[in-house]
Amino acid sequence: MVDPLVVELSRLQFAATAMYHFIFVPLTLGLSFLIAVMESVFVMTGRQAWRKATLFWGTLFGINFAMGVATGVVMEFQFGMNWSYYSHYVGDVFGAPLAIEGLMAFFLEATFIGLFFFGWDRLKPAGHLAVTWLMALGANFSALWILIANGWMQNPVGASFNPDTMRMEVTDFVAVIFNPVAQAKFVHTVSAGYVTGSVFVLAISALFLLQKKHRDVAIRSMVVAASFGLASALSVVVLGDESGYVATEHQKMKIAAMEAMYETEKAPAALTLFAIPGADGRPAYQVQFPFILGLITTRSLDRDLPGISELTEDAAARVANGLIAYKALQAIRANGNDDAARATFDANKGDLGYALLLKKYRPDIENATGEEITKAALDTVPDVWPLFWSFRLMVAVGLFYVGFFAFWFWKASVHRLESSRGWLKVALWTLPFPWLAIEAGWFIAEYGRQPWVVEGVLPTFYAASGLHVWDLVISLTFFLVTYSVLLAIMVWLMVRTIKHGPAEKSVLDLSEDFTPPTRSAATLEPAE
Amino acid sequence: MSAIPLDYETLRLIWWALLGILLIGFAIMGGMDLGIGALLPFVAKTDEERRVLLNLSGPTWEGNQVWLVLGGGAIFAAWPAIYAASFSGFYIAMIAILLALILRPVGFKFRGKVDNPTWRGIWDWALFVGGFVPSLVFGVAVGNLFLGVPFRLDDTLRVSYEGNFFGLLTPFALVTGLVSLAMLITQGATIIAARTNGVVADRARRYGKWAAAATLGLFVVGGVISLFWLNGYEVTSLQNVLGPSNPLNKTVVLAQGAWRTNYTTMPWSILAPTLAVIGSVIAYLALDLRAKVLGIVGSSLSIVGIIATAGLSLFPFLMPSSVDPAASFTVWDASSSQMTLFIMLCATIIFLPIILAYTAWVYRVMRGTVTTTSLNRNPNAY
Numbered sequence: 001m002v003d004p005l006v007v008e009l010s011r012l013q014f015a016a017t018a019m020y021h022f023i024f025v026p027l028t029l030g031l032s033f034l035i036a037v038m039e040s041v042f043v044m045t046g047r048q049a050w051r052k053a054t055l056f057w058g059t060l061f062g063i064n065f066a067m068g069v070a071t072g073v074v075m076e077f078q079f080g081m082n083w084s085y086y087s088h089y090v091g092d093v094f095g096a097p098l099a100i101e102g103l104m105a106f107f108l109e110a111t112f113i114g115l116f117f118f119g120w121d122r123l124k125p126a127g128h129l130a131v132t133w134l135m136a137l138g139a140n141f142s143a144l145w146i147l148i149a150n151g152w153m154q155n156p157v158g159a160s161f162n163p164d165t166m167r168m169e170v171t172d173f174v175a176v177i178f179n180p181v182a183q184a185k186f187v188h189t190v191s192a193g194y195v196t197g198s199v200f201v202l203a204i205s206a207l208f209l210l211q212k213k214h215r216d217v218a219i220r221s222m223v224v225a226a227s228f229g230l231a232s233a234l235s236v237v238v239l240g241d242e243s244g245y246v247a248t249e250h251q252k253m254k255i256a257a258m259e260a261m262y263e264t265e266k267a268p269a270a271l272t273l274f275a276i277p278g279a280d281g282r283p284a285y286q287v288q289f290p291f292i293l294g295l296i297t298t299r300s301l302d303r304d305l306p307g308i309s310e311l312t313e314d315a316a317a318r319v320a321n322g323l324i325a326y327k328a329l330q331a332i333r334a335n336g337n338d339d340a341a342r343a344t345f346d347a348n349k350g351d352l353g354y355a356l357l358l359k360k361y362r363p364d365i366e367n368a369t370g371e372e373i374t375k376a377a378l379d380t381v382p383d384v385w386p387l388f389w390s391f392r393l394m395v396a397v398g399l400f401y402v403g404f405f406a407f408w409f410w411k412a413s414v415h416r417l418e419s420s421r422g423w424l425k426v427a428l429w430t431l432p433f434p435w436l437a438i439e440a441g442w443f444i445a446e447y448g449r450q451p452w453v454v455e456g457v458l459p460t461f462y463a464a465s466g467l468h469v470w471d472l473v474i475s476l477t478f479f480l481v482t483y484s485v486l487l488a489i490m491v492w493l494m495v496r497t498i499k500h501g502p503a504e505k506s507v508l509d510l511s512e513d514f515t516p517p518t519r520s521a522a523t524l525e526p527a528e
Numbered sequence: 529m530s531a532i533p534l535d536y537e538t539l540r541l542i543w544w545a546l547l548g549i550l551l552i553g554f555a556i557m558g559g560m561d562l563g564i565g566a567l568l569p570f571v572a573k574t575d576e577e578r579r580v581l582l583n584l585s586g587p588t589w590e591g592n593q594v595w596l597v598l599g600g601g602a603i604f605a606a607w608p609a610i611y612a613a614s615f616s617g618f619y620i621a622m623i624a625i626l627l628a629l630i631l632r633p634v635g636f637k638f639r640g641k642v643d644n645p646t647w648r649g650i651w652d653w654a655l656f657v658g659g660f661v662p663s664l665v666f667g668v669a670v671g672n673l674f675l676g677v678p679f680r681l682d683d684t685l686r687v688s689y690e691g692n693f694f695g696l697l698t699p700f701a702l703v704t705g706l707v708s709l710a711m712l713i714t715q716g717a718t719i720i721a722a723r724t725n726g727v728v729a730d731r732a733r734r735y736g737k738w739a740a741a742a743t744l745g746l747f748v749v750g751g752v753i754s755l756f757w758l759n760g761y762e763v764t765s766l767q768n769v770l771g772p773s774n775p776l777n778k779t780v781v782l783a784q785g786a787w788r789t790n791y792t793t794m795p796w797s798i799l800a801p802t803l804a805v806i807g808s809v810i811a812y813l814a815l816d817l818r819a820k821v822l823g824i825v826g827s828s829l830s831i832v833g834i835i836a837t838a839g840l841s842l843f844p845f846l847m848p849s850s851v852d853p854a855a856s857f858t859v860w861d862a863s864s865s866q867m868t869l870f871i872m873l874c875a876t877i878i879f880l881p882i883i884l885a886y887t888a889w890v891y892r893v894m895r896g897t898v899t900t901t902s903l904n905r906n907p908n909a910y
Contacts, residue, residue, distance in 0.1 A: 084687055466616075
């Protein structure tokens with residue numbers, strides 16, 4: 001078995017590198033569309049202020065994108081480096097969306113981002129605009145395929161264990177793509193990215209208005225950000241609700257842990273606003289709203305929500321059942337033509353992963369005791385309180401932004417963006433909030449799935465590479481130091497760029513062959 | 529399974545070829561930027577000269593690097609066992625590659641943002657490391673495939689690795705590492721020579737000629753060692769080319785000269801090393817004669833030849849095991865399922881031509897010579 005310390009360090013490293021990566025990704029997702037919208041307005045109206053805005057936000061986008069690429073390549077390689085048994089066990093299913101992400105999305109995004117920056121003086125305005133949109137589409141397609149891959153880890157549909165190759169293999173790829181968990185996660189996640197981009201643009205524009213600088217760019221940017229942000233914030237909350245509904249179908253334990261719900265809630269389940277844990281770890285005191293949780297998670301008033309205790313009992317039954325599959329698998333491996341064993345295995349293979357939980361306690365799990373089965377069942381309960389509080393943080397921020405953008409949308413509609421310095425300061429100082437909510441969201445999604453790396457199929461501790469502790473010490477130190485240094489440099493460069501502000505006169509405007517993009521200009525040849 | 533119109537053997541062969549094509553794609557496209565990075569401190573001395581090189585790579589390097597990302601994804605999807613065993617086994621070497629891949633995007637983007645010689649000097653070194661290290665390490669990794677990698681598989685197909693980082697640095701692997709480095713430097717030099725002029729192009733031609741000669745010489749040395757000296761691997765049991773991907777169903781022996789086998793059983797495969805030799809000769813001559821396009825063509829042909837030589841020599845092996853040869857991964861027992869290979873083939877057939885089309889368009893838009901005067905027109909230039 002893999003050294004438990006190596007497993008813990010591998011988890012820490014993956015979590016750290018993923019969370020760093022996801023500082024940059026949401027901004028890429030949101031800013032790319034905001035920039036595309038601003039450039040569209042420029043091409044339609046020919047007003048230079050929109051071009052100035054596009055170039056300015058584009059510069060910040062580029063700094064952020066470089067960090068996204070730097071931290072993103074690491075993610076793709078880490079599955080094989082630190083999670084080699086995972087890669088063997090589910091690569092047949094999980095590898096495909098990652099490879100298609102490269103083919104369909106990242107190639108598009110990475111090829112056109114070069115032209116976005118270098119094509120200004122070589123393309124007609126409409127041509128450049130098309131490049132910008134393709135880049136933004138590439139970024140969003142990329143999120144789609146990554147979340148299809150991640151959705152499969154949450155809800156592993158369309159695949160089945162093959163005893164001859166000792167791994168999960170695709171049986172229905174359409175089911176993998178149209179996995180309801182993946183679809184809900186995709187829209188929820190990209191919407192959160194759009195909110196992040198909108199908050200970023202709104203906050204920095206508010207700073208300009210407070211400083212009474214770059215008013216032409218700031219006002220226009222705020223109008224775009226407030227509208228896009230309002231639509232996105234509503235989408236995050238509505239699709240977050242969809243995620244909750246889908247999770248109820250497929251990840252009951254995660255919901256129960258997020259709600260600190262030890263005992264089954266009779267229909268209609270109450271929503272816990274907050275709770276204080278007692279000495280035994282269970283809620284000692286809680287404030288609840290009747291009916292609400294049942295409505296959110298089951299969309300009904302007559303379905304019970306199973307609590308942790310009941311789910312643990314279910315898990316114990318599945319561990320026992322998984323052992324039947326495991327013993328049949330041993331028989332198949334001893335004799336590939338044992339048809340009776342194959343039939344037994346097929347009937348019980350859905351619970352094979354639960355039997356693997358016992359590997360933590362003994363290698364010869366076919367001899368597991370009842371006590372060990374109970375322990376394995378208890379292992380299926382994630383840490384309740386970190387999930388409980390992260391979830392409340394995420395929801396609070398999400399709801400805050402619905403109100404926030406509704407307010408700014410109203411201010412933009414009545415042309416009173418500059419009327420109150422107080423509100424501009426609020427817009428500026430709440431800039432970090434989206435990242436809190438997003439990191440909390442990923443924490444819930446991944447930590448809430450523990451002890452599984454693939455829900456019900458493969459335990460995390462069983463999936464790690466058999467590395468040495470020193471390998472992990474070296475790599476973890478390396479990543480933390482490199483990423484932190486680069487993050488500090490990136491923030492410093494962004495602050496510098498913001499202080500410098502949008503270029504008043506672009507070099508492009510001065511070049512001789514520049515003509516404002518009127519209809520007749522569309523016939524101009526691109527400059528060589 | 530009957531719904532899949534291609535048999536398992538054909539799909540495995542196609543994905544073996546596609547893996548080669550993706551690696552060649554990365555070496556030709558991404559290799560330009562890696563080579564330019566490795567040449568940066570030598571070919572370009574002043575800040576303006578360095579900016580010329582960075583802006584030559586600048587508009588297209590990100591797209592070029594996706595060949596590597598796609599290669600990684602394709603190994604994961606089509607050869608998951610190889611992905612699992614090699615990336616975890618070569619752990620520290622992978623960290624070195626990742627260091628380089630982390631430094632490159634920020635190096636390109638951050639360098640030009642501050643006008644300060646120390647700042648720019650630091651990023652110049654970062655970009656040099658980002659070009660030099662992966663070029664070398666990729667070659668070292670391929671050399672170790674010829675030597676066999678010290679891994680075992682248990683009966684659940686869990687891989688355990690028994691070597692360490694310094695064990696990778698054998699003389700033969702260093703030769704292949706240098707072949708890779710010289711080959712990618714040649715590629716970078718031919719691009720610089722074609723797309724700039726003046727003193728930078730002159731220096732690139734000088735370094736490029738050395739690199740092309742080194743590519744040729746080291747390739748021949750590596751070839752002689754691997755064909756006549758090294759112990760190669762040979763499958764001694766009948767392998768079911770349609771069977772399930774389980775490497776433990778065969779027997780393998782080590783035999784001197786076994787890496788020669790394919791050149792006698794499939795004489796046409798001699799074309800690959802021939803192409804490698806001819807390509808580097810063309811690259812050398814073209815650099816000498818200032819033939820711009822011909823240089824790139826020659827260098828690219830040598831890349832095709834060298835990577836094809838590695839693949840064909842090892843065939844059907846992908847990653848032999850030195851401590852438990854029977855656990856070696858071959859084309860017939862390390863692939864994904866037939867369905868996954870077919871789905872991925874469909875995706876590739878649809879998207880690869882589209883990628884090639886828009887990449888060609890971007891190169892067309894960005895064509896032309898990069899000079900110091902052309903830099904100052906674009907506010908986004910590096």
